[in-house]
Amino acid sequence: MAPRKDAISKKTVAKIEKLAESVLKTVQGGKNPFLDIPVRSLANVTWSDKRRLVELGGQKQKRYFFNVSMAKKFMQTFLVSEACKELIDSGKTTSIRDLYYVTKHTIGDTRQNTFEDQDESDPIIEDLEVTMDSLREELHLFAARKGSMVGPVTIVDTGDTIDLRRMGSGGWSVPSIVEENVITFRKHEAKYVLLIEKDAVWTRFNEDKFWKRNSCIIVQGGGQPPRGVRRLVQRLHRELKLPVYVLVDNDPWGFYIYSVMKQGSINLAYESMRMAVPDARFVGLSSFDKDKYKIPTNVAIKMDDGDNNRAKQMLAYPWFKHARWQNEIQEMVKSGQKYELEALSRRGISFITEEYLPKKLKDKDWLE
Amino acid sequence: MAKASARAAGASRSTARRAKRPQMDLFEDKATPPVVGATPEEAAAPAARPAPARRATAESMAQKQREISVSEFFVKNRHLLGFDNPSKALLTTIKEAVDNSLDACEEAGILPELTLEVHDLALEARRPQDAELTKGEGRFLVVVQDNGPGIVKAQVPKIFGKLLYGSKFHRLKQSRGQQGIGISAAAMYGQLTTGKPIRVTSRVGRKKDAHVFEIQLDTRKNEPVVTHDEALSEWHQEHGTRVELEIVANWQQGQRFVNRYVEHTALANPHATIHYTRPVGAAQRENADRPGNETLSFPRATTELPKEAVEIKPHPHGVELGALMLMAQESKSRDVSGFLQSAFSRVSAGAAADILSHVPWGRKAVKPRQLAENRAMAEALHKAIGETKLMSPPTNCLSPIGDELMRKGLVSFLTVIESEGDEEEGAQLDLDSAGMKSKRAPRAEKAARAEKGKGKGKAEAAAPAPEPVPDAPAEEGVEKIKGHNYFIATVTRSPKVYRGNPFQVEVGLAYGGSWPADKTIELFRFANRVPLLFQRGACGITEGIVKTDWRNYLLSQPKNSLPVGPMALLVHIASVWVPFTSESKEAVAHYPDILKEIQLAAQECGRKLATFIRKRKAEDYQAERRSIFERYIEEVAIAIGKITRRQPGPIKREFLKVAHKVTAAEMAEEEKAALEKGEDEARPAKGKAARGKDQPSPKAKRRARAADEAEEE
Missing domain, CATH: 1.10.10.10 (Winged helix-like DNA-binding domain superfamily/Winged helix DNA-binding domain)
Structure with missing residues (x-):
């Protein structure tokens, strides 16, 4: 044809x-x-x-x-x-x-x-x-596709109706192009979107059916989320009016993922309008969580020079000028230690889905 | 001093290794019975038994003490003359004969036409189809023939059969031969190794018969023995000399040196034509004229004979005490003043009086003979001479190659080199394939070479071939040889003096072309137009070049080494007495005056080179630009053509039009920038140099190895 x-x-x-x-x-x-x-x-x-x-x-x-x-x-x-x-x-x-x-x-x-x-x-x-x-x-x-998603929402992808409630353990793989002519949203019961930095943690959330219990859409972008994931999250935020929470490692790289999700990246600054979610909330892992949630220091990783430099750069970014963010980053630099999300598993394999995140959300313990 | 003893040590080692060689036995066999009863061993033995405490007495020792003839000395010390081993002996034999021929021709004012033949006797004895080159040592016949003045019949035996006999030793004149040892030493070597006498044919003029001699040396007496003497009524030349020598040689190992020697001789003697015939194995022999042989010709690049070298009297400042006394003894003058004026150059009556005013006995009437007898008087005179300021010796006696001829020589040399291609790794100087090629494309090539020789010059270097993008215009000093552009610069210094001997240094360089850029430069050393192929490291010429800072001239140069770059450097020393480090004339001694002149000449040449390289760099940058654009225009035109649904051809033409316009206008500025950048790049040669020293590239290593081999042989 x-x-x-x-x-x-x-x-x-x-x-x-x-x-x-x-x-x-x-x-x-x-x-x-x-x-x-x-x-x-x-x-x-x-x-x-x-x-x-x-x-x-x-x-x-x-x-x-x-x-x-x-x-x-x-x-x-x-x-x-x-x-x-x-x-x-x-x-x-x-x-x-x-x-x-x-x-x-x-x-x-x-x-x-x-x-x-x-x-x-x-x-x-x-x-x-x-x-x-x-x-x-x-x-x-x-670009090469990366990222997966599940949640109480039905979508149409190039004519195929997909129920993201029934995606099994692997989830729906987010395509690179997610514009209206490809993806449209149908029925949903979601209350928010949770963007998780890495696949392993996302899998924990999916296996524990966190999204079902808490009526949320969980997305992961395999590290720095690709354009498709960012664009889709923005559309969910704009079109379905869902708040966006970001759950990343407690290290400069994790903070930067949040930063890119929130206000766009330097390289793709021309697409910020279409990708960024300025209202996205940083829900963890905070530099202060180690005390609040009693994470032992033996699961910490020592910051290296690269980490320290990156952290210092971020301290200078205008969008991290807020005192709370400055505290957050400075605390990390001061302690010289960083934590992966998996460090929470020290408190129990489902500690993150059953105690940590619910408490965070309940206490509204996030940064914007 | 240290060097000399090291050489001696090396020599004795090699003599020991060779002690059992048959040629030594051969020598013993044909020797006349010893005059004094027993061999040293036998004489010593009986004396040792009765008196163990005292093994020899003064009397018994006196019995063994006898005169040693020069020939005997050199039989034992062949290496001093360059006959260390069969491969080197081959070259030395050829060299001595060729040197003599060229000297004779020049002295007689004849344009030399030389024939040089090397015959592998075993190869020629075999049937042509299965003839293979002799591997390792074998018997070879060396023939050198010239069109020189010939040799008077009576002199032939002494010239070829007596060591230290010749015309060149007692005079001060620039010539290739100096001592009168060379050719007779070669004859002696041939006789020792093959038992065959040297065969000499010579004719002095049309009206005279040619004479053939076979001459042997009586090594004990250092006298010639003529074994055959025949007048020929017919000979193909009106005048000239032909020398035939059968020797044990190693062609396999020695050929590259012979090839190089012939090439370089042609390079430094552009007025000579050389026909060079050499053995070739069956495998490479399709085009050979005779079974087992092929002939290469090096036609002369000029018909102008070099300026005649004039004989001069020694300069007083160079004379040593003993020599002074000897000269005084032989003087026929009535007084010392007259002796000084007649025996030396640059001593006028006034200068003689000046000298004598410094001598205590200056006012007395002294006969020269008295000086020879009174050491104190002679010493006073010698001292006075040293203290008196005298005019430098006359320098018009020298005959340099000259800028113009050096250039012609380099051009025709490079033409031969380029003909050979580079199928053989690291063998730029190997003629092995050149012969084949020059035969395949004979006329045009020679014509081109002759042409170049005649009118060469700036206009001719222009590339007439039409090229898509205009090539750089002809440049001054650039010669296009077989499609390669060589920058050639030459410098002939004015004559200078060392120890009272006038000398003159010339330097020529050929840069670029197909010389490899990542290897040490090729250094061609010459003394009185004779190529020096061995002992590169021990040679003063090498030192002069190494001590020149070539980084100033945009070449990289590892510390204490020759520079690295695509260049061949020719250094020629012309002198009435070239100070060699040994009788085999392989290396020039390190006289500060000579080193300084070499450096000055190299620097002068280097400055020309640097100017050229700087210009070339800017041009290379432009050419690179052009080719980048040309490559990309094609691609862009196709893409734009597809997008706009047009034919790419016209789009390409539009781009090309702009290319010429834009590049011309906009490049001017970038050129300036590039030039500055290029100079910056040239500067950090220091870092490169350090690397070069610590980690030579494999190629550099290979070349270094080749150089070492040359040293050993």
């Missing part, structure tokens, strides 16, 4: 064509062609107090073709654009890894490849996203 393009796809293709045409026009005018690419670095990221989001600034970098250090990237950007256009035209979606293989080939009679590895092609895709202000999904691309 000839794929029918929806409005978004048409728009995206038009953007790609416009990009190519503008370059062509510059060249025909005898000028050095360039692409205007928003800078994706800390320097071009601002913290919006009003929206409580990390936002991309206005800085743009011109990527010229006739510049030794930029020529290759310029060339790569067009290889990716062309491949994406072809994907959209044929109505197919592919992984960014796949795209790397599609666009990789040897240049002329040299021994040089268009891309040497995927680390080269991934940033080009992100460049293209910001340059054209198109989402990855709109380019018909997705």
Whole structure:
């Protein structure tokens, strides 16, 4: 069947064509062609107090073709654009890894490849996203999927109705693209969403049927949650008006996961609007929980230099300026110790689902 | 001193190892019966028994004390003359004969045309189809023929059959041969190892008959013995000399040195044509002219004879006391003033008076002969000479290769090198495959070489081949040889003096082309146009180059080592008396005056090189840029073509148009930046150098090993 393009796809293709045409026009005018690419670095990221989001600034970098250090990237950007256009035209979606293989080939009679590895092609895709202000999904691309979810909610995924109450031990695996045209929500009895850092802890919550007893949706993103998980959590929050709680390790990495969930990341600052949940609450593991919940120090892990540096960086982030957060991070730095969520199992295998989290929620013992 | 004793130790070891060799026995067999009754062992034995406390008496010892002839001395000390082992002996034999031929031709003002043949006798005896090169030692016939003035019949036996007989020892004139040992030593070596006499054919002119001699050496008396003497009514040359020597040699090991010697001789003697015939095994022999042989020709690059070297009188500042006394004895002058003026250069009547004013007996009338008898008087004079300021010796007596000819020599040398390709690892100097190739593509190549020799120069170095992106224009000093660009720079210093001997240093370098960039440079050493192939480490030339800081000239250089880079460096010392470290003339002695001149010449050449490298770096950067863009334009054009549904061809053309425009305009600035960057990169050679010292690359190791081998042999 000839794929029918929806409005978004048409728009995206038009953007790609416009990009190519503008370059062509510059060249025909005898000028050095360039692409205007928003800078994706800390320097071009601002913290919006009003929206409580990390936002991309206005800085743009011109990527010229006739510049030794930029020529290759310029060339790569067009290889990716062309491949994406072809994907959209044929109505197919592919992984960014796949795209790397599609666009990789040897240049002329040299021994040089268009891309040497995927680390080269991934940033080009992100460049293209910001340059054209198109989402990855709109380019018909997705990242490797990661993350799973269960809870008292029914959804429709590309036409299939799925009851997330009956997903067994593995849960529903969250796809990379979770936009309205793919996923829609139906009936639900959930009161909140619980984002758990890691799969092992999520499995404990699922096995103990925590979500059933407490009427919540539990999601895990396998460490730093991928775009699909973040976007889905945001939609659950916005569309179903569910509060979001984040349960992560007590270490700088865990705090950063919360931070990204809450106000977006620096690298994907241009997507903060679509991903961040500024109201997300940090429910644990707090630096003060070790005393409150009597976690013995012998299950602590010593902070290393990397941890300390990261913690110090976070102390400077505007969104961690609140006194409570400063206390939280400083306490960790001061003690020089970090705790994994699993450390709670020292108090009993289901301590986390039966005592720790319920008490936390009951006491409203969280940070925002 | 330490070096000398180390050499002696090494020598005695090697003599011991060889003590049982048949050639020594051969020598014993043909020796005339000893004059004094018994061999040393027999004489010592009876004396030892009756008087155990005193094994020999002065009288018994006196019986054994007798004169040793020069020949006998050298029979035992062959290594001093370069006959240490069969592979080296082969080269030395060839070298002595070729040196003599070139000297003779130049002295007579004849453009040398030399034929050099090496025949593997065992190989030629076999049937052509299964002929293999002799492995290891074997019998070889060496033939060297020149078109020189020939040798007068009466002189032939003495020249070839008597050690220390010659025309060059007693004069001060730049020539290849110096002592008059070489060729007769080769004859002696041949006689010792094969029992065959040296065979010499010579003709002095059209109206004279050619004469063939077979000459043996009486080693006890150091006298020639003519075993065959025949007049030839017919000979193919009007004048010239042909020397045939049968020797035991090792071609397998020695060939690379012979090849190198021939190549380098051609390099330093661009006025000579050399035809070089060498044995080739059946496997490589499809194109050979004769079974077992193939011929390589090195045509002359110029028809101009080098400036004639003029004989000069010694300069007083270089003379030693003993020599002074000897000269005084032989003087025919009536007084010392006259003696000084006639025997030395740069001593005028005024200068002589000046010298004598410093001598206590200066005012008396003294006959030169008196000086020879009175040591104190001679010493006073010697001291006075040292204290008197004299004009430097005349330096117009030297005959350097010269900038222009050095360049021509390098070009034709590189042409031969490039013909061979690099199928053999680490064998840039091995001619083995060059012969094959030059035969396959003969005319055009030679024509091109001749052309280059004639009109070479800046315009010609331009690459006429059309290229998609314009190549860098012809550069000054760059020669395109077989598709490789070489930067060639030459420096000829003005003559200087060491110990009263005038000398002159020349340096030429060929940079780039197909020299490997990660290896030590090739250093070609020459003394009076003779290539020095052994004892690189012990040579003053090497020291001069090592002591030059090449990092200033953008090459990396490990501490106390030759620089590393794609370069061949030619160093030539011309002198009326080149101070060698030994009679085999393998290394130049370390005189500070000479070292300093070598360094100055190297620095001058290095500055030219640095200028070139800097320019080249900027150009490389540009070329790299261009190729990057060219590669990517194709890709971008295809992608944009697909997106906009256009043909990629026209898009590509649009891009290329801009490429030329943009690169020209915008590059100017980046060029400047790149140049500065390039200089920065060149500087941290120090770090590289340290690494080079601690951990030489495998290639460097291989090359070092090859150099060591050369040293050993």
